[in-house]
Amino acid sequence: MRLQVALDVVDLGSALGLARRVAEFVDILELGTPLVKAAGMGAVSAVKAAHPDKVVFVDLKTADAGELEAGLAFEAGADVVTVMGVADDDTVRGAVAAGRKxxxxxxxxxxxxxxxxxxxxxxxxxxxxxFVEIHAGLDEQARPGYSIDRLLADGREAGVAFSIAGGVKAATIGAVRDAGASVAVVGGGIYNAPDPAAAAKELKKLAA
Structure with missing residues (x-):
């Protein structure tokens, strides 16, 4: 199972600093949606230039104009982009068309x-x-009674390639792996740690 770090910061300097600290221990560097909105597509190019050996995942959360938006990110250096699962089928098809191009x-x-x-x-x-990202956002995670178990159950049932994002940390990453996820996405479990590099190293070991 691959390990993805969500660079959930809002300025490019912080993103590059965090990426530099943890890149050795992760497979995928994710530019979070707030970072893309704040810093623009130039942030994608900067992260890819700094880490050409890493998969750069750009969380566009595209809801319309799928081919156009995905194409902009790919031209900037993205390896992976997201389209909203709730989007119109044609939006999804458009993003996929850009991916193939x-x-x-x-x-x-x-x-x-x-x-x-x-x-x-x-x-x-x-x-x-x-693949699909089974994702509980920060607002959902903050609600009383939130559990990652629902995400894992849906992943096991769906029978398609999936990643998990939302509450993945040292205590849960083993369950994510055992549920069959291709990728575990970790945000706060890395960037809020006292030593993000050490946290990423431990999570990578647990993901194996």
Whole structure:
């Protein structure tokens, strides 16, 4: 299972600093949506230039104009972009078309898909995305009683390639691996740690 770090910061300097500290121990560097909105596509090019050997994942959360938005990110150096799982099928198809044009990957982010999530995961897989990200956002995670177990159950049931984002940390990453996830996405479990590099190193070991 690959390890993805979410660079959930809002300025490029902080993103590059965090990436520099943890890159040795992760497989995928994710530019979070706030970073892309704050710093623009130049941030994608900067992270890719600094870490050409890493997969650069750009969390666009595209909801419309899939081919256009994905193409902008791919031209800037992205290896993977996200399209919203709740988006229109043609938006998903457009992003996938851009991925094929550039030889890159598109992931369907299932954030905000609460009803019929397993069925929608299967639908977007048929539309050609590389995998789906079963994602509980920060607001959902902050609600009382939130558990990663629902995400894992949906991943096991869907029968498609998936990643997990939302509450992945040292205590849960083993369960993410055992559920069959291709990628574990870690944000706060790395960037909020006293030593992000040490946290990433430990998580990488637990993901193996």
């Amino acid at each position: 550039y030889g890159k990957e598109v992931v369907a982010d299932m954030i905000a898909v609460t009803e019929g999530r397993v069925a929608r995961m299967r639908e977007v897989a048929k539309l050609g995305v590389s």
